[in-house]
Amino acid sequence: MRLSPENRRMHLPESMKKRGVRQGVLTLIVLLAVTLLQGCFLTVKEAVNGGLSHEINEREDVVYSFGTGPLNLDRLDDFMERKNGSQRIILYTIEGDPIFTEVRYRDNKLVVAYDSTEDAFGPKETGTYTCRALEKSKGSTALKYTLTGCGGEYPEAALLWIDYKLSEQDDFGFVLKYGVNRKNEINTLEGKLVKDLQDGTTAEAAEFRPPQAKLQSIYRELVLSGYEQDKTLTEACNIKPAVSYELLVHMNGSERRFAWSECDQSADGKGMTALAQHIISEVQEGEYYQALPETKGYYE
Template identity: 50%
Template sequence: MSPHLSSKWPRLPKVVSRRAMRGFLMLLTVLLTLFIFTGCSLLPWNKDSANHPKISHKLNEQEDVINRNSLGTEKLDKLDAFIERGSGVQRVVQHTIEGDPIFRVLEYKGGRLQYTVDTTEDAFGTPEVRTVSCAELERVETNTLLTYTLTGCDGEQAERQLLSIEYDVVKQDRFEFVLKYGVDRKNEINTGEQKLVKDLRNGSVAEVNDYTLPDKDRQSIYRELVLSSDLEEKQLSTECNRKPYISYELTVQINGAERHYVWSECDTSTDGLSMTGVAQFIIDTVEANEAYKQLPEAEGGYE
C-alpha cells in the first residue's frame, strides 16, 4: 500500500477489529434467531404451490356455495351439510364488490381442515394461492347475522372468517314486498300499501287496509329471503296441468332494487320448490297475526 493511501485509511488496532467482528457476529445471530422464531410464525399460510389443491375457476352452480354480497348466498345448505358430514371437499366462491370471484376450498384431511384461498381472479387484490390447516369450521347464527369461522388454525391467526351473512332489516333503507297467491292469485299480502286481501272462495274477498307487519315478522321474513337465496334471478314456470291450481307472484323491494317472480305450484324445479317454500313461510307468518285471524273464514270452494 502506498504511503498516501495508508495515511488516509489508517489500520485499526487488532483489539478493536476483533471486538467489531464479535459485535457484528452477535448482531447477525440475533437477527437470524428473530427471523426463525418470530418471522416464520407471522407467515402461517403455506405458499408452496406443490401443496395447493388444483382449483378450477369455472363456477359450479349446483355444488358451489356462491356469495354475491347484497344479492344473497346460493346453496348455503351445501356448507351446512359439509359441516355435518365432516368429510369431503366443499368450495365457497365469494364475489367482491366489483364482482370478481375469490375461491375458497375446504377439504378434510387427517382429521383437520385444509383451507385454500385463491385470489388470482381478484383484479383489485393481491393475486396468490394460500393454504392453511385448521381444526374445525364453526357455524354461529344470531337474529341478524350468520357466520362461518375456521378455528384452531396454524400460525398466530387462530381464527379465520370464511363467510359472514348479515340480514338485519333495520339497516335497510327500504324493505317491502307484495305476495299474491292462491287460485287466480286472489290472496294478497302488501306491506307497501299496508293491505291484506283474503279470498273467501265464494266470489268475494275480505280486506284489511291498514295492515302493519310486526317488526319481528318483518325481520324473520327478510332473513328467510336472504338465507334462501331468493333474491337471485330464478328459472321459474307458470305452467300447470291441474285445475284449479295455486300460483304465486312475489315482488320484493330492497333499497333501490326490485325482484319480481311468478310461478305455479306445479314447478317442482329447485328454484320452484325454493320459492314455494319461502312463499309458504310468509303466508304462515302473516296468518298467525291477529289482524289476519279477524278476517272471515273462507266458506266456498273451487271446481
C-alpha cells in the first residue's frame, strides 16, 4: 500500500498490513483512509449500539468509489462549516465493498462511528472513537479530509483522501465547446484553440498545447466534479442568444460526453457550468489565448 509522505511514519496493525498486501499498490488514496480509520478503531475500541445503517442515501451521504468519483462532497464541507449535527461517509474498497462512517459533533468534539462489516476481505468490525477536529487540505494532486487530535495510538486519521494525480493516467484529453452557438473551442485532443470574435469570424491558435500545470488543475476539477457519474442536464433555454456548452472527456480509452445550457440551474447544471468556467479561465490565462485577437463584436 502506498502512503503519502506525512503518513509513512504511521505503523499499521498486523491485520491491516495483510490487507495492504492483498490489495497491492493502489492508485486510490481513499483506501488509505479506510486503513487508518481501522487503525484508530482497533486502538480505541468501543461498541456501536446497533451499528450504522447500511442503507445508502445518494442525496445525503458522501459517497466515494473508484471509477465514479465523489458524490455530495459539498455536504462534508457544509458539515465542517456548521459544526453541528452529523454526516455519513461511505467509502468503497477496490473490490466494491462499502465502509460506513458517521461523524457527529458532540460537546465540541467529533465522535466517529465506524462499520466495516460488509468488507469481504478486511476485518469485520464496528466501533467509535473521538477526535478534536476535522481539517481540509486541497492540494494540486490530492484533497484530504483529516481527523486530528484522536485518542489512542493514531492521533491523526484520514477520513477521506481523493487522489487526482494526472501523471498516473495513461491517456487524458478533452474538448470543450462553449458560448453562443458553441463557436469557442478548447481541444487538447487535436491541439486546437478557437476563439469566437463575435463578428461572424473566429481566430485559431496554432499547435495548442496547454502546460502540464494547467492540465493538472483542470483534471483536479474534473475529478472533484464527479464527471464519471451520470448527470441530468438540459440544453433547453429561453434566453436569446443563449450560452451553451458541450464537453467531451477522453480518459484511458473511454469517453464521457455532456451538453447543457446556461439556463440549466439544476445542481448538475450549476456544477458543470462551474467546471466549464474553470477550464475556460485556466486556458484564457495562458499564452495561446492571450496571443489571439480581441473580440470585435458582440451578441444582442
